[in-house]
Amino acid sequence: MLCLSCHSHTWKCYFTFRLNKCDLTEKSCKHLAKVLSSKDSKLTELDLSNNHLGDPGVKELSTALKNSHCKLETLRLSECRVCEEGYAALASDLKSNNSSVLKELDLRGNNPGDKGVELISSTSSKYKSRKIRLLKNHAADEAHDSLTKAFGKDPLLLSELDLKKYEPRHAGVEQICGVLEDSHCRLKTLKLYKSGSITERDCAALVSALIVNLSNLRELDLNENKLDKSGVQKLCNLLKNPHCKLEKLMLNKSNVTSKDCADLASALSSSLSHLRELDLSENEIQDSGLKHFCAVLKTQECKLEKLLLMNCGIKEEGCAALVVALKSNSSHLKVLDLRENSLGNSVKDLAEVLKDSGCHIQ
Known part of the structure; x- marks a missing residue:
């Protein structure tokens, strides 16, 4: 016209x-x-x-x-x-x-x-x-103005957005999502709101926004905010996306269960995954959940170098499965945290594996 x-x-x-x-x-x-x-x-x-x-x-x-x-x-x-x-x-x-x-x-x-x-x-x-x-909708413009006021800087010019000290009242989840999903947002690091200040539904919404515009993001920290089943599934879809370059994922104390580990392990086994560091500390991973990760650690596709599993309810059976996985020369692991787990006698076998010259764990 x-x-x-x-x-x-x-x-x-x-x-x-x-x-x-x-x-x-x-x-x-x-x-x-x-x-x-x-x-x-x-x-x-x-x-x-x-x-x-x-x-x-x-x-x-x-x-x-x-x-x-x-x-x-x-x-x-x-x-x-x-x-x-x-x-x-x-x-x-x-x-x-x-x-x-x-x-x-x-x-x-x-x-x-x-x-x-x-x-x-x-x-x-x-x-x-x-x-x-630059931003497509009014909610995103509002979030942009709120964040600019809070940080004293234009969030579109930031490579890291750290919201750990903030609550949704400073900039709502819907507004933040509007900024995150816009192509003009080039964040490489995102750390979410103050621990426990957003709902499981909000957390899932933020992950959905990242899926829309994720080619730049390298680090995501949920900061002990809880995920539900749909949130975990969306996170796995993000990791499997060919445009996802995420290298560091912090899910400590985020309500991840042993059943969720199957989906997460499947995402890690994808040849498209770039993930190098995964923190699942203080989640109910248990032996059954760890076994899913053990199967993936043996594969060439898994690029994981740092796995944090402190206080995850892991016992002797899970530790034994981990020993078998670490004996594989395919494992890229360099850092493994198993503190505050009841590993039983399997810890001796784990110690022997760590002495092996083929093991990369430092």
Whole structure:
């Protein structure tokens, strides 16, 4: 749909051009850039949302932003398949024009890559009135504002979000989920709310949000918040996802049961899993749960290097199964914590395995 409007105020004329869902191309952007760069241009608002412009199209368009004749105040590029290269071009050209009158830039629903958010956010530091729209929904915007106030930093520029000292009243679970599932969130480490401050349902909702946008996350700490069966299953789906790069998972005191271990072990056995560290301390893992992990530790697919099982109700039978698993040369384990378990006589066999030169445990 093509929509052109003119707003006349005294002797000035301002134009809005809406080209949403018009199948525009890189060539279209080149022509639009010429119009915007013309000294006679009166175009103040341009909406190109939902066109597959990509980086080439945006780079063409962006050349107009550094032109002193450009009168554009609002530019909407949501869902235009813009990636890091396009963000970089927009940031560079905006910075090069000190007389730019751009007040709003909409980049929702695009993929900024590792540096895109940082680059484009830097263009508004000098122009405080300029609004850069990145998050898709209102709840996410609210969470962003709450977290910015709490941390004194923009959460979209953080690689680690540590909520351990906070409760949902500071930033609600629904709001946090809105931030986590947005492509502009590039967190590598997430530590959840104060222990016991969120419900099992909330915990599952947060894991679901991570599944939507998980390519950057490397560490997840539930901080002793409880999971129910559905939460564990969602966590396993996350680990099996080919885009998941999670390396460290802290589930200590998170209500994981021996029955849940079958699903977790299955996720670990996937060749797609990158998990190196798993903390299941103070959960009722018991011998039956540990046996599931023992079967996986023997496989080449399991990359686990650190397994923490302190106070997990493990007894002699479970320890015996672990001894057999550790004798396999396939095991990558380097750190094993079995404190506060009643291991019985099997602990002697475990000690013998640890002396073996083929065992990697330090």
